[in-house]
Each structure stands twice: as C-alpha cells, then as structure tokens.
Amino acid sequence: MSRYQTRFQTREHAGAELASALRAYRATGALVLAIPRGGVPIGRVVADALGADFDLVMARRIDAGVALDDTGKTWRTNGAQSDCSAGSLRGSHFDQLCRQRAVYTPVRRPADPGGRVVIVVDDGLVSGATMHAALASLRKRRPARLVCALPIAARAGLDQVRALADEIICLDTPDRIENLAHFYHEFQLVSDDRVRRLIGMALTQSQGRVMGAATSVPSLSKATQIPYRTTHLRAMLESAPNAVGVALMVHAGGAQRRAARSQYLVRKLRAKGFATMLVDLQPDSRVDEARDFDVDDMVARVDKALDFLRTGTPFASLPISLLSAGTAAAAALRSAANHASQLGAVACLAGRIDLAGSATLQRIETPTLLMCASSDRDSVRMHQLAFGQMYCPRKLMVVPASGCGFDDRRALEDVATLTIDWFKGHLAERSLPCLSYRG
Known part of the structure; x- marks a missing residue:
C-alpha cells in the first residue's frame, strides 16, 4: 500500500x-x-x-x-x-x-x-x-x-x-x-x-462578458460513475462555458481503437460548442457482439445515462443528441424510440442497427443519421435495408473509407463533420420529415 x-x-x-x-x-x-x-x-x-x-x-x-x-x-x-x-x-x-x-x-x-x-x-x-x-x-x-x-x-x-x-x-x-x-x-x-x-x-468567455452575456452552463471536466443496479457505468463529462447542446456518446466495450475513436469524436463536438458525456455501456467487455437480451440490458443502461444527464449534471436545460457506435447503436435506437421527446437528434456510426428490430425502426421519431463505411459491403446493405424501414427525418451516409474502415483518419474526420452538422441542424427544433440518401 x-x-x-x-x-x-x-x-x-x-x-x-x-x-x-x-x-x-x-x-x-x-x-x-x-x-x-x-x-x-x-x-x-x-x-x-x-x-x-x-x-x-x-x-x-x-x-x-x-x-x-x-x-x-x-x-x-x-x-x-x-x-x-x-x-x-x-x-x-x-x-x-x-x-x-x-x-x-x-x-x-x-x-x-x-x-x-x-x-x-x-x-x-x-x-x-x-x-x-x-x-x-x-x-x-x-x-x-x-x-x-x-x-x-x-x-x-x-x-x-x-x-x-x-x-x-x-x-x-x-x-x-x-x-x-x-x-x-x-x-x-x-x-x-x-x-x-x-x-x-x-477567450470565448471573456468576449461573452464584454457583450454582457451570462454563463448559463459552466465549464466542466469531470470523471464520474452512474449507479446502475449492482454496478456503475463510467462516464466522462466535459464542456466549455455556455454550450449550445449536449452530446451523449455511448459505446460498448470492445477494442482500444473504439475508445480512441470515441475520444476523437467527442473532442470534435466540444470544439464546436457541445458539452459531451462519454459512457461505456459494457466496460468489461472485450468484444462488440451481443445477443438480444444483451441489447435489452444496454437499452436500460442508455436510459439510465439519459436520466443521469438530466438530473445529475448542469446540462438539464440543453437539447440532447445521442451518438452511438457498434452494438450500442441498437440500444441507442431502441432508447430513442421510447424517449422521442427527450432527444433532438441521433447519429449511429457503423452500428448494428439490425439488432434494434424492424418494429423499433418504424417507431423512431427522432431525426436519425446513419453512417457506414464504403469498405464494408455487408454493413452498407444492412443500413440500406434499415433506412427503408424508417419513417422519421433521416439520412444515410456511406462514408468513403479504406479497408480498415473508420480507423482511417480521413474517414473519421468526415464522420465528425457529418455528426456535428446533423446535431446543429436539429438543435432548435425538428426539421420537417425528409428522406435523404447518398451512396
């Protein structure tokens, strides 16, 4: 000791x-x-x-x-x-x-x-x-x-x-x-x-004081734990003063590269004025594969994170956007279908959205951005099928990527830009229903 x-x-x-x-x-x-x-x-x-x-x-x-x-x-x-x-x-x-x-x-x-x-x-x-x-x-x-x-x-x-x-x-x-x-x-x-x-x-805060603007959301950088049943979910909250919205990013364990990718994306979001909360839904998992009952448990974890965001952080007044990757995307979509009034936008990166189920995809009302890598043909087909089953304002983006998918830095930069634009476009209110697809 x-x-x-x-x-x-x-x-x-x-x-x-x-x-x-x-x-x-x-x-x-x-x-x-x-x-x-x-x-x-x-x-x-x-x-x-x-x-x-x-x-x-x-x-x-x-x-x-x-x-x-x-x-x-x-x-x-x-x-x-x-x-x-x-x-x-x-x-x-x-x-x-x-x-x-x-x-x-x-x-x-x-x-x-x-x-x-x-x-x-x-x-x-x-x-x-x-x-x-x-x-x-x-x-x-x-x-x-x-x-x-x-x-x-x-x-x-x-x-x-x-x-x-x-x-x-x-x-x-x-x-x-x-x-x-x-x-x-x-x-x-x-x-x-x-x-x-x-x-x-x-510098931003100083300019705000000169203009007479009040700081409604303080700067924040805090590691915390979200109580969940008999365990805890590790979360990292970070924000500049007067954030325009808050992005909750959820991922489900897996390789170190996935955590690094998540860190990159939340840094880009903060640079554009968003507060962020990064949550690992399955911190002890070394793989990104799940069965139906695992997804049900992850949905409960996403719901718990959303509740904590509203009641245990200074971000209660901010519009919430939800960003997810891998298996966690299925849980994020199911949670979005159940909490349409709480979310302004959803973005899924290389998600296992097939695990969300057709009934869930049809019920989603929150504007949803789906992103998959052009190098993964199976993922592209899966996303196209899911896109056709949804009725909410939505967009499917097939991002040019090399054989290593979203480990490609340029592809990841494209993902960050697409996500930020989607979230900012739905900050104030939902846009009218639309269909948009680019392959």
Missing part, C-alpha cells in the same frame, strides 16, 4: 477546492494566470469560479533551483547552485518556451497584469523554481496585488517564493514531495491540444 495519501481526485477537483479558498476575489476583476501545462486545468476552474480573466504565465525550470521566465531571464531561488550545463541549455529551453507560447496563443498578446489583482496558479510546487521565475517576472510588471495559489506545495519550496507574493494560498503543505502524482488519483500529462482548448474557452 502506498505511504502517500491521495489529496485530490483530479486537477479539476484541486481547482474547485482552490477556488473556494480564493472566494474573496470573486467578481473583483482579477486575472488568473496558469503555469503550463499542469496548472492550466486548475487555473481554468479557478477563473470560471471567480468570474476572472484567464491567461498563461510562461516559466520553465532548467536546473535545480533555476528557471527561465518568458523574457529569457534566468531566476535562481535562494542558495541555488547551477552546474555548467544549465547555461548551455538556457538557449534551447528559451526557444521551447517561445514555441509553447506561439502554439498556445498564436494570434493575441498576453494579458497585461499591470494594476490588477493577479492570481498565479500551478498544480503543485516542489522546489519552487518555476513559480519563483513566474512571480519575479510578474512583479516587474507592477500588479496591484500578486497572489500565489497552489493545491499542494512542499514547505521548503514554498519558503522560496514567500517574499515575491503579497499573499499565498496553499491547501496542503507536506514536509516533502517526491512526486506530485502521489497526491492526485488521476495525474495524466496535459496535452498541448488541451491547453489550447482551455485557453480558447477563456
């Missing part, structure tokens, strides 16, 4: 607790600056909770007790001794820092901290070198108040930055930290794509 006690579930959990400790700065016009990459998810949550502006402060550790700021200046914590390699590496580290800034915010200038309350956030502090460089650089730009905010920090490292901040907010200060990951249940590497998305959310 680990000798460390997990302090936070995720960075977002840490951000929520940190925002509570910073509530005195709510609605003060503060500027939250996060140190990338680990500090960005935390800073995003803090900025949203405080109604603050959000941006990055660039700093990079290059040696023990030594770090660079975004001007290329080297900062040393008290008593730090750098070996000769630090000087030779400085240029390459500064180049990487500049490239990061260009990747994260390529078309706008950094926020000006001058005369403002500035809150600097990271996901933790060990030696203090990176935070020291960030605070020292910001201090030269004359903020009205400079606050250092951290979920967790080693006491010795925190002592290295106390003189640079007007206030330090830290939730936990163990004597020693060997690895920050020991204090988080989930501590995955934050990708550049995720940093860009979170910064993009900040």
Whole structure:
C-alpha cells in the first residue's frame, strides 16, 4: 500500500477546492494566470469560479533551483547552485518556451497584469523554481496585488517564493514531495491540444462578458460513475462555458481503437460548442457482439445515462443528441424510440442497427443519421435495408473509407463533420420529415 495519501481526485477537483479558498476575489476583476501545462486545468476552474480573466504565465525550470521566465531571464531561488550545463541549455529551453507560447496563443498578446489583482496558479510546487521565475517576472510588471495559489506545495519550496507574493494560498503543505502524482488519483500529462482548448474557452468567455452575456452552463471536466443496479457505468463529462447542446456518446466495450475513436469524436463536438458525456455501456467487455437480451440490458443502461444527464449534471436545460457506435447503436435506437421527446437528434456510426428490430425502426421519431463505411459491403446493405424501414427525418451516409474502415483518419474526420452538422441542424427544433440518401 502506498505511504502517500491521495489529496485530490483530479486537477479539476484541486481547482474547485482552490477556488473556494480564493472566494474573496470573486467578481473583483482579477486575472488568473496558469503555469503550463499542469496548472492550466486548475487555473481554468479557478477563473470560471471567480468570474476572472484567464491567461498563461510562461516559466520553465532548467536546473535545480533555476528557471527561465518568458523574457529569457534566468531566476535562481535562494542558495541555488547551477552546474555548467544549465547555461548551455538556457538557449534551447528559451526557444521551447517561445514555441509553447506561439502554439498556445498564436494570434493575441498576453494579458497585461499591470494594476490588477493577479492570481498565479500551478498544480503543485516542489522546489519552487518555476513559480519563483513566474512571480519575479510578474512583479516587474507592477500588479496591484500578486497572489500565489497552489493545491499542494512542499514547505521548503514554498519558503522560496514567500517574499515575491503579497499573499499565498496553499491547501496542503507536506514536509516533502517526491512526486506530485502521489497526491492526485488521476495525474495524466496535459496535452498541448488541451491547453489550447482551455485557453480558447477563456477567450470565448471573456468576449461573452464584454457583450454582457451570462454563463448559463459552466465549464466542466469531470470523471464520474452512474449507479446502475449492482454496478456503475463510467462516464466522462466535459464542456466549455455556455454550450449550445449536449452530446451523449455511448459505446460498448470492445477494442482500444473504439475508445480512441470515441475520444476523437467527442473532442470534435466540444470544439464546436457541445458539452459531451462519454459512457461505456459494457466496460468489461472485450468484444462488440451481443445477443438480444444483451441489447435489452444496454437499452436500460442508455436510459439510465439519459436520466443521469438530466438530473445529475448542469446540462438539464440543453437539447440532447445521442451518438452511438457498434452494438450500442441498437440500444441507442431502441432508447430513442421510447424517449422521442427527450432527444433532438441521433447519429449511429457503423452500428448494428439490425439488432434494434424492424418494429423499433418504424417507431423512431427522432431525426436519425446513419453512417457506414464504403469498405464494408455487408454493413452498407444492412443500413440500406434499415433506412427503408424508417419513417422519421433521416439520412444515410456511406462514408468513403479504406479497408480498415473508420480507423482511417480521413474517414473519421468526415464522420465528425457529418455528426456535428446533423446535431446543429436539429438543435432548435425538428426539421420537417425528409428522406435523404447518398451512396
């Protein structure tokens, strides 16, 4: 058993607790600056909770007790001794820092901290070198108040930055930290794509405040479990502020490639303004084959996910679209037939829609998009047959694909575009009944 006690579930959990400790700065016009990459998810949550502006402060550790700021200046914590390699590496580290800034915010200038309350956030502090460089650089730009905010920090490292901040907010200060990951249940590497998305959310929210728009749906990134009989369904909820709708994507276990495909599609949906909830209906299954009674059980799981979406998330007021793949598509269609008033649109990708049954296909009222790969002739014939049995507004798209089907990146991009257009086209109200088919 680990000798460390997990302090936070995720960075977002840490951000929520940190925002509570910073509530005195709510609605003060503060500027939250996060140190990338680990500090960005935390800073995003803090900025949203405080109604603050959000941006990055660039700093990079290059040696023990030594770090660079975004001007290329080297900062040393008290008593730090750098070996000769630090000087030779400085240029390459500064180049990487500049490239990061260009990747994260390529078309706008950094926020000006001058005369403002500035809150600097990271996901933790060990030696203090990176935070020291960030605070020292910001201090030269004359903020009205400079606050250092951290979920967790080693006491010795925190002592290295106390003189640079007007206030330090830290939730936990163990004597020693060997690895920050020991204090988080989930501590995955934050990708550049995720940093860009979170910064993009900040820009959209800032524009909304200028226009006087209220945030009706907060930003969210949360792993959760949906109770179902004697087990739980794992779900991941993510949203930018003021989402236009919510897409529930369900899949049923199977190979890792299926999970990767699902992750790609929900990322594309979020980039177009949708909140997403990704649910694996059969997390313990390694195959994507089911008998009729398995589909009945999956229908109950889809219904449970829909109920949770309405009662256990901030998305109750948003129109819901349902995206499914494989065997889960049969369950999604049966659920759609039973809950026509709850769904705005349905999309099925390479679905086993034959398992839904003719009676179900004829009862569906929700606008439905069917997609299959041109390389799978059996699937094309099955989809054409199902399409002819449906009476709802519907579209069948045979997507050009190579022999590996929807593992083809171009085909998957086409699927994402078709799905987004279909969902957006049915956000406000259902269109008039129509037939559309393209082979």
